[in-house]
Amino acid sequence: MKKDYLFRFEDYSYKECEVTGRDMGGTEVYEILLSMLKPGAVEWPLNGSTPNHSIVVEAVGEDNVSLAVTNVAGTCSHPTLHAGETYSDSYMYGEWSYSCNLSLTEADEAAITAFLPEHALKKAETFEGPVWQKRQLYENAARLGSSEAWAWLVRLALSADNGRWGPELPKARDLVEKAIKRGAGQMAQEAYEARETFYVTDGVLRGVYRGGKVLMVPKCVHTIAAYCFSRCLYQIEKLVISPSVTTIKKGAFENCKFVKEIEIQGPTLIEDDAFLRCRNLRRIALAATAKIEQASLQSLNRENVEVVRLP
Secondary structure, eight states: OOOOEEEEEEEEEEOBOTTTOOBOOEEEEEEEEGGGOOSEEOOOTTOOSOOSSEEEEEEEOSSEEEEEEEOTTOOEEOOEEETTOEEEEEEEETTEEEEEEEEEEEOOHHHHHHTOHHHHHHHHHHOOSOHHHHHHHHHHHHHTTOHHHHHHHHHHHTSTTSSSSSOOHHHHHHHHHHHHHTTOOHHHHHHHHTOOSEEEETTEEEEEOOOEEEEEOOTTOOEEOTTGGGGOOSOEEEEEEOTTOOEEOTTTTTTOOSBOEEEEOSOOEEOTTTTTTOTTOOEEEEOTTOEEOHHHHHHHHHTTOEEEEOO
């Protein structure tokens, strides 16, 4: 087994606060194994932040690496580090001082283990702290090539527990694309395909994440939220809204391009402009007890939507 070497980069910035005298900068540490380096900008798998200095790999040998190091001021140097050597640079930029230190040392077993995808994945799986920190650990594992980590990140983006207002479909799709490009996308794709059709919280339908010939709104839903279907990205031939739905909020289908037919089966109040600029809607069937506000009716008339009453 060939020796491996740890490429370490310390990026330091300093500015003294005029009021407190405290350091307003800080030190960032980035590490990667020499065997993982390839020509181009360095991707730091265990540190997702961006250093002040730009580090680009020009060539990689068995025990050396040639670099292009560009500082904040735009000055570029081209050091070649051999095993056991270091490179340092420091300069002023305005009121700030910056320095960087690069080293290449023989990696011990612990350092090599830290870069194994399975090790990073286990660390993420066993972490019991806040979700945002757990996400960072899974991101590290994903950058190291763990398919399971990519799948977990996709499931998090599609869940209501991701720290946002709700599931993030575009974010999930972006993660799948990144995983595929890195050759670890099968499980991420499977996680994406297994997503829920509707996003519902406390009886309120807030998003739809799958299309189909006929979709039925779950009976647990009592309200369709404002602009809910504005974010729909999938073709829906017919949407059936069950009698449990009592209110369709203002603008619920505004600017929707994918719903072609709607059937409202119960005593639902349809607020103003619920169907404003719903371009591809061609037919809406209303229960006899459904009540539609005048502005919504006018929107349907403008778009030449056929409005009928259910028997």
